[in-house]
Amino acid sequence: MMSAMADLVTQDDERLTTVGLLFESAAGLRRVFQTRLESELSLSAQSFDVLIRLARSPGSELRMSELAAQTSLTPSGLTRSVDRLQEQGLVARRICPEDRRGAFAHLTPTGQAVMDRAIPVHVAHIDEVLSDLFTAQEEEALAALLRRLRDHLYGAGSEWGLTAEDTDACPVAD
Amino acid sequence: MMSAMADLVTQDDERLTTVGLLFESAAGLRRVFQTRLESELSLSAQSFDVLIRLARSPGSELRMSELAAQTSLTPSGLTRSVDRLQEQGLVARRICPEDRRGAFAHLTPTGQAVMDRAIPVHVAHIDEVLSDLFTAQEEEALAALLRRLRDHLYGAGSEWGLTAEDTDACPVAD
């Protein structure tokens, strides 16, 4: 009855714990940012994620499929997300001329203005949470390790059904 | 129009990227595990998270509130999750004798059996994903950094509205 547990608490525990910490950290950070983004900027974390990826892309536009891959959303989820942002007037769609199946999402001037205001707030918020927690070296080490993990998961063959190419071009936040 | 962007791409970018990597890594890992857990064990990632926390607790039982804190779920979310697991016969509730408002959730024998089978599979899966990616030292370093972040977010005053005490007692996985 305890056989599996016995295995666990010896060697595997370490790895299990690492994974658990990763999930807990991400969930905690997301919740913290979400609260603040909503109260101060009336943006959901999900919306902000989409918007910041657009803001940091050349021309402030991206194909729907690209955006879906970068935001950890399925195509259908992204469609709805962009729908909402479109209703709010922050984003607009543009049909791709060369391939009329596809579409670009791009920031409207209003969306640009909102993000110009929102990004510094968010950056300040990140600083507030992370400052005095990591040294520059530690933060760099953490980023390096996570980058390796992310690339392993998404890039290089996508052995586990995860689609995405060089998301590194738009590293981004939440 | 580009003012906020200019700020971004210099100093703040690093921190923004770290946070972004954390989210992407967590999302990627979750999806990978979820796919496999569902196809091989018919368990959602959410269910598995609840079950493994129970499995690793003394007596295989935990108060609902404890469980909620550990699973990054709100109390209402946990209520529903336990409801589902109860319908599947994997978990049962037990009213706390000393405080009849509260309740314990505990694994049923069936639940125990399922987890005895599921945990080794999941551990193997983690190994498969992480092996040859990090050295023991790197993994340890990553865990240490993440633990610091997690404790900073949840513990010590919970400056950001996150509730949780010593979740370290049950570090756990997904």
Add this chain to the structure above:
DNA sequence: CCATTATAGTTGCGAGTGCAAGTACCAGTC
């Protein structure tokens, strides 16, 4: 005691999401 306040958990409801099916379009084949 009874009243007040706080806590543990549950439920109504609305919002977001994924899966599978559908639509519109491209690309290669005969």
Add this chain to the structure above:
DNA sequence: GACTGGTACTTGCACTCGCAACTATAATGG
């Protein structure tokens, strides 16, 4: 140039989740 297959999104539907309101029980205080 219709036929077949594949791609880029979009929609129907069911499910999960969080928030706010609610119930039941404790704990405090007169």
